[in-house]
Amino acid sequence: MSKLGDLGAKLYRGEVGYDFVGKRFLWYGVSILITITAIVALAVQGLNMGIEFKGGAVFTTPKTTSSVAKVTEDAEKASGHDAIVQELGTGGMRIQISGLDTDAAADVKKELAADLKVTEADINADLVGPSWGEQIANKAWTGLGVFMVLVVIYLAIAFEWRMAVAALIALIHDLTITVGVYALVGFEVTPGTVIGLLTILGYSLYDTVVVFDGLKEGSKDITKQTRYTFSEVANRSINGTLVRSINTTVVALLPVAALLFIGGGFLGAGMLNDISLSLFVGLAAGAYSSIFIATPLVVDLKEREPAMKALKKRVLAKRASAAAKGESADDAHGSGDEPQVVSQGRQQPGRRR
Secondary structure (H helix, E strand, C coil): CCHHHHHHHHHHHCCECCCCCCCHHHHHHHHHHHHHHHHHHHHHCCCEECHHHHCEEEEECCCCCCCHHHHHHHHHHHHCCCEEEEECCCCCEEEEEECCCHHHHHHHHHHHHHHHCCCHHHCEEEEECHHHHHHHHHHHHHHHHHHHHHHHHHHHHHCCHHHHHHHHHHHHHHHHHHHHHHHHHCCEECHHHHHHHHHHHHHHHHHHHHHHHHHHHHCCCHHHCCCCCHHHHHHHHHHHCHHHHHHHHHHHHHHHHHHHHHHHHHCCCHHHHHHHHHHHHHHHHHHHHHHHHHHHHHHHHHCCCHHHHHHHHHHHHHHHHHHHCCCCHHHHHCCCCCCEEEECCEEEECCCC
16 A cells, blocks of 8 residues: 555554644634735725726737737727737737727727738727626526525535534635735636636535535534533544545646646646636645645634533543543543544543544
């Protein structure tokens, strides 16, 4: 077995582990700091909305010897607006200029033809109205709202309402961070970005549900024993799925990273950035939130229950009694069938399957 596989088996059996739940306030602080940064970026810089949302014109030219910088300069001079120019595989140029109406677009097309020394008929011009982008945005928000409601209902039925609330907070956390990164780096927001944002919700929810399923199984009839507190069972659920979460996230990130850094960055295919950045940031944020945010939030909500408070009190009292008698935790329970989870010098219980 590989070292990573061996580690995963030990984590699953509870032989080793890390106290994620015990350090939850550290993770909360990190998430709050990142979220505040994202919100400030949105408030100060805002989003660089694409032409599909602002309206304007897109010109496609035939093959030309002019450079991207030269065409950008000519387009901005002709239109009086900022222009986004991308070189196509055919050797032509794709020129996006926001805020142009029909008459202005015709004048710009004429000047571009003169600058590039081609006929006007060789330049294809497509006008995009802002109402189209507004419709796309409204439908996306509607879809997002329906998705959130269905997620909460499903998780409340399949698990419980506390897990539904925690998963919803984690999803909002992932979306906020992803949108904030777009504001920070200034990447253009296009319909592809919206598709990417909606796609990452499924990935984020998948990891969270996997941990919740383990927690649901591990906490069944938890109040009938005095060996573990709810937070310890939750921590074991995270450790038991940790390697699986890392593996699935890395495998998902590799092709997205290739699109973003090689396709969009090295090869200059800027049109790939709009969707690849949202996927890359969203996948990473989703993996983080499922481990460090969602389950610890469930613990905070669950341990407010009188039954969980009473359980924790009984568990700690029995451990204190065992310590006073010089007994180990296993001796106090009269069984050594379950190994201890090692976490930073402390012993936490696990369970052998």
